[in-house]
Amino acid sequence: xxxLTKADLAEQITDKxxxxxxxxxxxxxxxxxxxxxxxxxGKDVKLSGLGNFSMRTKAAxxxxxxxxxxxxxxxxxxxVTFRGGQKFRMRIEKLVPTASAASSA
Amino acid sequence: xSEAITxxxxxxxxxxxxxxxxxxxxxxxxKLIIERLIKAxxxxxxxxxxGFGSFSLHYRKQxxxxxxxxxxxxxxxxKYVPHFKPGKELREQVNGxxxxxx
Numbered sequence: 619x620x621x622l623t624k625a626d627l628a629e630q631i632t633d634k635x636x637x638x639x640x641x642x643x644x645x646x647x648x649x650x651x652x653x654x655x656x657x658x659x660g661k662d663v664k665l666s667g668l669g670n671f672s673m674r675t676k677a678a679x680x681x682x683x684x685x686x687x688x689x690x691x692x693x694x695x696x697x698v699t700f701r702g703g704q705k706f707r708m709r710i711e712k713l714v715p716t717a718s719a720a721s722s723a
Numbered sequence: 724x725s726e727a728i729t730x731x732x733x734x735x736x737x738x739x740x741x742x743x744x745x746x747x748x749x750x751x752x753x754k755l756i757i758e759r760l761i762k763a764x765x766x767x768x769x770x771x772x773x774g775f776g777s778f779s780l781h782y783r784k785q786x787x788x789x790x791x792x793x794x795x796x797x798x799x800x801x802k803y804v805p806h807f808k809p810g811k812e813l814r815e816q817v818n819g820x821x822x823x824x825x
Contacts, residue, residue, distance in 0.1 A: 620768060620769075621768060621769040621770060621771040621777070622759070622760065622763035622768050622769070622770040622771070623770075623771055623772070623773070624772055624773065626759070626763075627755075627756050627759055627760070630755055630756075630759050631752045631755055631756070634751075634755055635748055635751055635752060635755070637744075637748060637752070641744065642752070644741070645737070645741070645744070645749065645752050646752075646756065648737050648740065648741060649733075649737060649752075649753060649756060650772050650774065650775040651774070652733055652736050652737055652740075653733065653775065654774070654775055654812070654813050654816065656728055656733070656736075657813065657817055658813075658816045658817050660726070661726045661727060661728055662726065662727035662728070663727065663728055663733065664727050664728070664729050664730070665729075665730045665733070665757065666729070666730055667730075667754075667757050667758075667761075668757050668760070668761070669805070670727070671807070672727075673817060695818050696817050696818050696819075697809070697814070697817070697818075698776075698807075698809045698813060698814070698817055699807075700805075700806075700807030702804065702805035706761055706805060707804060707805065709761060709765060710764065710765065710780060710802075710803050710804060710805050711802045711803065711804075713765065713767075713780075713802075713803050
């Protein structure tokens, strides 16, 4: 299975909007970099049509090193979570799950 | 809840650091990126954005749910849900690990 990358997105912008390759590539980079910078600054990002990226603080919890079996405290940390928007989730739900594509989660 | 920025504010931020591009082009480009990203997932393709993260679909088995108001049982069909996994850079930066490397 192939994956869509930033290069594919830039190509799309070049094709559809007529920007040159360099500009398209820079725009794609800028878009994701701005989102990252915003999240790092502690703000959530809400993109209508796609969904919300937000930051959550996870409390420290006891864990274990799976390799050594050693007990260890997993420190408190911040993580980015994403929830797809209503429209996005509806579009994805419409896909009919097939046995081959089903990687259970 | 914490502060949030919207798509139009994000577009404004991008326009500020890219003053020579028409605002409308930036607007259109962002729409294209989002639409292309969703289309890729719809077609069963993963999306991998280096430095930010990856998007994929997770499978949810069919299950019997319950209407929390009436207690009535409802059958929920198997489905896919969109999933985002933050990339290494995003994970580390959000957690303040970059400048504060122990």
